[in-house]
Amino acid sequence: MDLQQNLRKYAELILKVGLNIQPGDNILLRLDEHGLPLAREIARQAYALGVHQIYPVFSDDALTLARFELAPDAAFDEYPAFFTDFTEGAYLSNFHLLSLSATNPELLKEVDPGRISRWQKVTSIAGERVMKYVMENRVKWSIAALPSPAWAKAVFPQLGEQAAMERLWASIFHVTRVDQDDPVAAWTAHEQQLRAHEELLNGYAFDKLLFEGPGTDLEVYLPEGHRWMGGSSVSPKGERFMPNIPTEEVFTMPHAYRVNGTLAATMPLSTRGRLIEGMRFTFRDGAVVDYAATAGQEILKDILETDEGARRLGEVALVAHDSPISQTGLLFKNTLFDENASCHVALGSAYAENHVRGKEMSPDEKKQAGMNHSITHVDFMVGGPSLNVTGVQKDGSRVPLLVNGRWVI
């Protein structure tokens, strides 16, 4: 594998498909030390495409960990207002968000969960104003991942650091189609397929979905006017961009108050520097009324107690079990990848684009329509080779969508 050549192709894919960069655009670039080689390649190509400014927002695992371990307790209850002002100022100045994510799935494993949860809450509340720009696609935004030694070792514990890094790079290049001759063309074809599923599902205008599998027997009503989305999103200027690379999902919003039954997660969830395993939920009238996890239950409890909307669903996404990511057979311990290997749902906020009037409705109208609101949005995986998903139309007729985890439409 020629890493340098693949980095160039990855950078081109991120700029042309991920952000769909236009002359005069600016980029707010989130990265850490592992992202520097890719970021430098992105910068050279971005300026050649007509970008005016790139503002790097740097973070570092060791700095983050030091703060969680050593900062005074009061530090976790306050969020400097200028962080939010800065980000909003950038969004209002034609800056678009690019996150190069090199997570360490277990960075905060030994940290006091109370600190994690307080900080999560403080940042979510303070960040709500700027999260809207992303949730409503007011700016173009894209997340792409790259390996860190810690992440690579978590995915390939049997390998040495160097070999694990190479394997993870190769896996990322494979599932992002960067290892194909023309990744941009491959994504154009892939996008058409996702859009075909989107149109088909929108055509049915299902009343509800039924999920059936081991530990799962769930009825999920969909709001009147819900809209399935797959592949790219659209900015206010009408520019199509790809929020997630990779993406294999078609997704919509569930009715926040009309979900009933049981749901079992099929993969661990890596979140807030911790792993939550063996999650099970019981829903009544849209809300989680009972839950359990075999590991990380206190983190799950914190998520569910974030606010009223955190106990309800804001997203339901269909992904075939034979997608390129599931075919790797890897557990990436990174939601960006794992959620694209499996059908998933999200606790928390719904995306405005998933409702025909999502961007126009008042908060009251949204509630009336069944659109969930929360300061959080946490995806977890519920798909697999034993999951069946059936769509039910208004007249009661049933349309099998996924059988044994695979598309049948």
Ligand code: ZN
């Ligand atoms: Zn999703």
Ligand code: ZN
């Ligand atoms: Zn999601």
